[in-house]
Amino acid sequence: MHTLTVTTPGPDRSPRRPRLSLPAGSCDSHVHVFGPHSRFPFAPERTFTPEDVPLEDLQSLHSFLGFDRAVIVQSACHGADHSVVLDALERGKGRYRGVALVGPTTTSADIEKWHDAGMRGARIHFAAHLGQPPSRDEIARIVDLIGPFNWHLAVHVTGSALLDFVDRIDEIPLRIIFDHMGRFDISDGREQPERRVLKDLLAGDDVWVKLSGADRISKKTPGMDDAIELARELFKSRPDRCVWGTDFPHPNTHGFMPNDGDLVNTLAQITDSPAELEQLLVTNPTRCFDFSPNEVP
Incomplete structure (x- = not known):
């Protein structure tokens, strides 16, 4: 554990074993x-400081829960240095795909190198806690860089930013993937134009969406019934x-x-059959993130 002042708490490190068996x-x-x-320093310009949660922690959790693959998203706390994700991709030996943060200094040579390593997307933020959102010109530059490699654009919006x-x-x-179901306000009684717009976009x-x-x-925590209802819809x-x-x-x-075991159990409320569960966890990610069916040992 590092000695920096942590502003973002770490995960629940005692996951419950899911009742659901994953395909x-x-x-x-x-x-x-x-x-x-100590090995992958956080960026000086970061807006939050997390605990150390290295690849070994992720691998241990996935072994416990039953996941064979993952998409590892470069965090803003690591900024433009993608070493932590590139290391995970190398060690994953095909089990992982990555999503990059493409900045003003990123070159086409960088994208080519990252693609060969297993990156398959670039993420942009429209979230106040992560800084200024990209301009139209900045997005166009990202599209020009990643388009030849057939990457997707991961869009992280919060509040009403989806409407904008x-x-x-x-x-x-390009393929567009909205992170975290659009992260709009799902309060009871609130008219939710974002909900309608997201379904129209799908x-x-x-256009894709991560039910994360x-x-x-x-x-409505801890049950999260309102968010689970949206995911199912x-x-x-x-x-x-x-x-x-x-x-x-x-x-x-x-x-x-x-608790990550409890999150896995919510899949039984989102899907109705083993076939639907396999589509959500295996078929769709394989196609969306360019996994090879032969890359799971």
Whole structure:
């Protein structure tokens, strides 16, 4: 454990064993790796400081829960230095895919190198706690860099930002994946235009959603019934365009830290059959993140 002042608590390190048995090749489609700081320092310009949660912690959790694959998303706390994710991709030997943070100094040579390592997407933020959102010109530059490699664009929106982003969809000729079900306000009694817009977008061309972050958006913790209901609604509307993730180790979760075994159990409320579970955890991620069916030992 590092000696920095931690602003973001670590995960629940005593996961409960899920009641649900996961199919072979299951993918946790949204996770992060933090440090260890002694080897992979956090960025000086970071907006939060997490505990060390190295790859070994993630691997131990996945072995316990039953996941064979994962999509590891570069965290803003590591900034432009992707060493922590590249190390995980190398050690994963095909089990992992990565999502990068493409910045103003990123070159096409960087993208080519990252692609060969297993990166398959770039993430952009429209979240106040992670700094200034990218401009249209900045997004266009990212699209130009990653387009030749057929990467997806992961879009992290919060609040009503999804509604503002809709006008940009036609400017992005790539697969778009909305993180954490759009992270809009799902309070009881609130009219939710974001809910309708997200479902409309899923009906269009190559737009996907991660059914992750239930703990972030729920107003009814610890059961998270409201967020689970949204996840089920999105999955039933486009079962071929949804993937699922734990969001381990749950950065910037405040007031409620989910147990990852309990999160896995919510899959029984989102899907109705083993076939649907396999589609959500195996078939869809394989296609979405360019996994090879032969890459799971």
